[in-house]
Amino acid sequence: MIPALATILAFQLAGExxxxxFDLPLPGPVxxxxxxxxxxxxxxxxxxxxxxxxxxxxxxxxxxFVPAGVGVVxxxxxxxxxxxxxxxxxxxxxxxxxxxxxxxxxAVARITGDRGDx
Amino acid sequence: xxxxxxxxxxxxxEPLLWLTLTLIxxxxxxxxxxxxxxxxxxxxxxxAVILLAVVLFATGTDYRTYFEGAQFVHxxxxxxxxxxxxxxxxxLAHVRRAVLPMTAGLLxxxxxxxxxxxxxxxxxxxxxxxxxxxxxxxxxxxxxIGISEKLGGAPTLTAVLVLLTGIIGAVxxxxxxxxxxxxxxxxxxxxxxxxxxGIGTARAFQVHxxxxxxxxxxxxxxxxxTALIAPVVLRFFx
Numbered sequence: 596m597i598p599a600l601a602t603i604l605a606f607q608l609a610g611e612x613x614x615x616x617f618d619l620p621l622p623g624p625v626x627x628x629x630x631x632x633x634x635x636x637x638x639x640x641x642x643x644x645x646x647x648x649x650x651x652x653x654x655x656x657x658x659x660f661v662p663a664g665v666g667v668v669x670x671x672x673x674x675x676x677x678x679x680x681x682x683x684x685x686x687x688x689x690x691x692x693x694x695x696x697x698x699x700x701x702a703v704a705r706i707t708g709d710r711g712d713x
Numbered sequence: 714x715x716x717x718x719x720x721x722x723x724x725x726x727e728p729l730l731w732l733t734l735t736l737i738x739x740x741x742x743x744x745x746x747x748x749x750x751x752x753x754x755x756x757x758x759x760x761a762v763i764l765l766a767v768v769l770f771a772t773g774t775d776y777r778t779y780f781e782g783a784q785f786v787h788x789x790x791x792x793x794x795x796x797x798x799x800x801x802x803x804x805l806a807h808v809r810r811a812v813l814p815m816t817a818g819l820l821x822x823x824x825x826x827x828x829x830x831x832x833x834x835x836x837x838x839x840x841x842x843x844x845x846x847x848x849x850x851x852x853x854x855x856x857x858i859g860i861s862e863k864l865g866g867a868p869t870l871t872a873v874l875v876l877l878t879g880i881i882g883a884v885x886x887x888x889x890x891x892x893x894x895x896x897x898x899x900x901x902x903x904x905x906x907x908x909x910x911g912i913g914t915a916r917a918f919q920v921h922x923x924x925x926x927x928x929x930x931x932x933x934x935x936x937x938x939t940a941l942i943a944p945v946v947l948r949f950f951x
Contacts, residue, residue, distance in 0.1 A: 600792070607795045621940040622859025624794035629937060631798035632805075642802055649799035652792060656911055657758045658739045659790045660854045662783030664762035664876055665735075666869020668769055669776045673843055673870065680837025684847060685874065688830035689881045689908055692851060693889055696822025696904030696931075701897045704814040 599648035602641075606631045725774060731782025738764040753883035753916055758876055776869075790855035794936070797853070801933040804926055811899060818900065819931065822907035823938045824946075826851035831950045842866055844950060848943040850874040853910040856936040860943055875910065882909020883916035898923040906931025 610627030613619065619626065635642035667674070674681070724730045742760030749755040769779055780787070808815060830847050839847070846866030849857040854875045861871035886905045895901055902924030905913040910932045918925030 603792050603795045606798075607791050610795070620863065620944050621937070622794075622856060622863065624791045624859060625856055625936055625940050627791075627795040628798045628801070628933075631795055632802050635798060635802040636805075642799070645796075646799050646803075649796035652789065652796040653800070656793055658736075658761075659786055659793055660758050660872060660876060661735055661739055661761045661765070662780060662787040663790075663854065663858055663869050663872030664758055665765045665769070665779060665783065666776055666867075667762060667873045668766045670867065670870045670873070677834075677837070677839050677843055680834050680839045681843070681847065681874065682877075683837065684830045684834035684839070685850065685878050686881055686885075687833050688826050689851070689878055690885055690889060691829045692822050692826035692908035693882060693886055693904045694893060695825040696818045696907050697890060697895050697897075697900045698893065699821035700814045700818030700900035700903055701895055703817040704811065704897060704900065707813050 596648050596651075599645045602645060603627075603631070603648065603652070606634075725772065726778065728782035728785070731779045732785055733782075734765065734768060735761070735783050735786055738762075738768075751915075751919060753880060753912075756876070756880050756883075756912065759880065762873070762876070790858065794853070794855040794859075797933050797936070800929050804930050807899075807926060808930055814900070815903060815930070815934070818903050819907060819934050819938060822904050822931070823851070823935050823942065826908055827939065827943055827946045831946065835950050841951070843870065845947060846870040847874055848947045849939050850878045851908050851910065852936050852939040853932055856940060857910075860940050864944060864947055876912070879909045879912025882913040886913060886916060887920060899927045902927035903931040906933075907935045910935075 606627035607624050610625070610630060611623030613626055614621060614623040738761040739757060741764060742757035745760055746755050746757045769776070827848055830850060831844060834844055834847055842865060845864040846861050848864060848866070849860035849871060852860065852875070854872055857871050857875045858868045861868045882905055886909070890901045898921045902917040902921065905917050906928030914925060914928035914932050917928035
């Protein structure tokens with residue numbers, strides 16, 4: 596578990612360093628994730644070694660959002676003044692994004708004759 | 714000052730109290746969610762956030778003091794983002810078999826999410842840092858928070874918007890996709906993962922195994938794509 600955790604942290608560290616060094620638009624942890632997928636492709640043994648620890652981290656993923664979420668107390672003024680606009684934007688864009696994404700996926704699958712395995 | 718007041722004033726300044734309360738609040742939220750049969754509206758994070766906000770308000774504690782303790786939980790967001798590589802890698806076979814539909818669905822869904830959110834909010838007069846906080850709201854929270862920081866938004870506001878987006882997505886997905894008469898579980902799951910990240914993905918897994926797997930892929934790919942397109946799209950609205 597410790598080597599797996601050290602590997603994950605090392606990829607995050609490398610991602611953070613690369614994001615700053617090259618002034619990239621991607622956050623460091625995202626770069627770390629992309630690099631780790633590449634490393635898994637190069638070495639399936641690494642993927643098997645990391646998987647249990649990764650699953651452990653992800654099993655309680657929603658807990659990790661709580662501290663940032665509580666930050667809402669610092670934004671009560673914003674939510675009072677602009678809450679309606681923000682809420683309408685969230686509802687409209689979520690409905691549109693699901694509909695457009697799913698319809699596009701299904702249409703392209705039909706055009707390319709790809710029915711998948713389901 | 715009484716003993717109890719002395720003890721409180723000591724504990725309230727220590728990280729341990731707020732770290733403990735964060736875990737307890739989440740445990741309560743999770744128990745409530747389980748008791749409801751995992752209804753999307755009974756979201757454990759939302760419940761925990763409300764409970765903690767009430768406690769902070771009632772005790773007159775500011776967010777910075779709270780975060781001294783909660784930062785230990787918050788820190789784990791970075792490693793958790795890197796760990797998303799594991800499910801993404803496990804589902805790569807699905808990705809290879811549906812590269813074209815997936816690429817098209819990802820681009821369409823991701824652009825629609827960012828563009829329509831910014832356009833609607835702007836029409837309501839939302840601007841500046843609040844608009845920047847909104848750009849990445851369809852992405853999984855750790856990534857959205859990172860993007861928001863880079864764009865000059867308020868990461869804590871983004872966290873709340875991400876949470877609300879996930880709940881909205883989980884609530885509307887099934888009735889919406891049924892109304893559109895879509896029967897391809899891959900398309901249904903993928904679009905929900907792109908638009909409503911982890912909360913949408915959890916919902917997709919409840920509905921159908923294949924939908925859940927594709928939702929996970931959609932969430933992972935959109936984390937990367939939004940980091941690339943959000944700064945570009947936001948520039949047109951500021």
